[in-house]
Amino acid sequence: MTSQPIVSVRGARRRYGSFEAVRGVDLDVHRGELVALLGTNGAGKTSLVELVEGLAPADGGEVRVLGHDPYRERRRIVGSLGIMLQSAGFSGDLTVAETARTWAGTLTRPRAVDEVLRAVDMAHRADVRVASLSGGEKRRLDLALATMGDPEVLFLDEPTTGLDPESRRATWRLVQGMLAAGTTVLLTTHYLEEAEQLADRIAILQGGRIVRSGTVADIVAAEPARLECVVRGRDGGALAPAVADLPVLAGVVGAPDIDHTGRLRLRTTALQDDLYTLLQWADARQLRLDDLDARSASLEQAFLAMDGAGTRAVDDTSEVAA
Amino acid sequence: MTTKTLASTSPAGGRPLPPPARSFSPRRVAVLARAELRLLVRNRTALFNALAMPPLTVVLFAAVGGIDAGTSAATGVMMVNLLVFMSLAFVVYYNLTVTYVARREELVLKRYLVGECSRVEILAGGAVPAFAVALAQTVLGIVAVSLVLEPPAFVNPLLVVVAVVGGAVMLTALAAATSGLSRTVESAQLTTLPLLIVAIPFGGLFGAPGASSGLFSTIGTFTPLRPITDLMLLGSAGIGDGGQVLTLGETFAAAAVPVAVLAGWTLLGALAARRWMRWEPRR
16 A cells, blocks of 8 residues: 555656756655755756646656645645745744744644744744844744645755754754654755765756666665775885786776875775785785775765766756756 | 646746645635734834825825815715725735735745645735725724714715725735736835826815716726725715715615726736736746
């Protein structure tokens, strides 16, 4: 009975004039799961999430949330959704508590306002006018409103943008608590660490298509590890050995890079074996490997590798411009 | 297919919004209205405009002898009419236009729309405080005139209710439409001018009824605020188009044209609001 996904997207497309922002996306989110959508600005994250939130009709394909078309049958499911947009406003002259109570009054099944404000650590700011809040506090109030209706499905569009590290972690704990209680979450984020912390599965969007999806481990496993050190002689002076001097490394990807300061950089799919070989090689020649840094690939690396150089940062507002 | 219109016709670059929902929950409207009332009370400028402007206008005109309809009864009726007219024009039309623009620009309309509220609920929630102020001013104006001058005869009280409530609904629709043509709160001061400038001279506010005639008067009959005056005079004093005093039965017949004009402008306002009202800022 729970095998049917809560969110199901098949071949979804979305166009703005001649520009196609979402180009045939398939995506499932199952009950109690958190799926993170990653992508650079302009990748189509918000355009896709808006289809699922029912804020716009798909120009092709099929979108289902809780078994309904989220746009055409929005009335039937809106009471079960919690939506935190990238940008939604407040009336600055209302206090935090007044804002929250007003919102609660519009919901079918509101939770207690005090409890929700406590959960986002805003209870002590309840009597403060919204205009006086910091950006991070406003974002937390935003989250409070999104979770106020005790939603079955929660959509979070960059929920921690602008938060300090402590608030970010508090937000993560709140989302984890809701996940534990069975809420299904679809989240977009720029922060890879956030996806690593929270997501059961990740989908990486690029140019309106999902280019990779799976668990963090799946995605990272496909990415080579990194090995880096500075090769020094017995006297402590940096050496710059030629690549030909290096031992044969079984898993190395591409050519190792050695600069004039003796810094060696390489990528390998067999980190343990190649590290062992390198240490043996250095030991036999009585070389020191300073600043030795051997690490498995991170999500960030996988992400950047996928995106080319990861430099296609485009301003958010141009995301939808043709 | 009405469900597609708003999102799919919004210009490229405009963010999409949910399809129009038809629900109307008095509970949700009341909650939104309460928040809006708080905001009105905390905004000194808006509060002054709402509470003080209409009565001050009446006092000012009365003081310079601008309202003199001959008898004290007729003068009292004209004063109440002027008060209702100003209240609807400024508290409902002008203030509501500014309110809708302000809520849109601070992205509050968008927030409500993404939740469970329908468009009509959001518009109504914003309008309730203005309605309440206009209604209170009408009642207080009638009381004041009754004490100082002479109580209106109230030949047909129903027409007074139609004038005040119908006028408020019509001007709410027109305010929603006008807000869509106003990029900022400041520009709403300009975009609201055409209606006010056109309607006030044709409003039949000053001088004895029936004094104007001919083409000017005929055109005036069809301007949006004129039916408010016509219905107020008919309802509160039985004064007809030509200044004659009518019986209850005759006031119903005489109300046909103003009621039709009021309904027509309400319909036009609603269509214009659907066409022009914006729920989020232009980018």
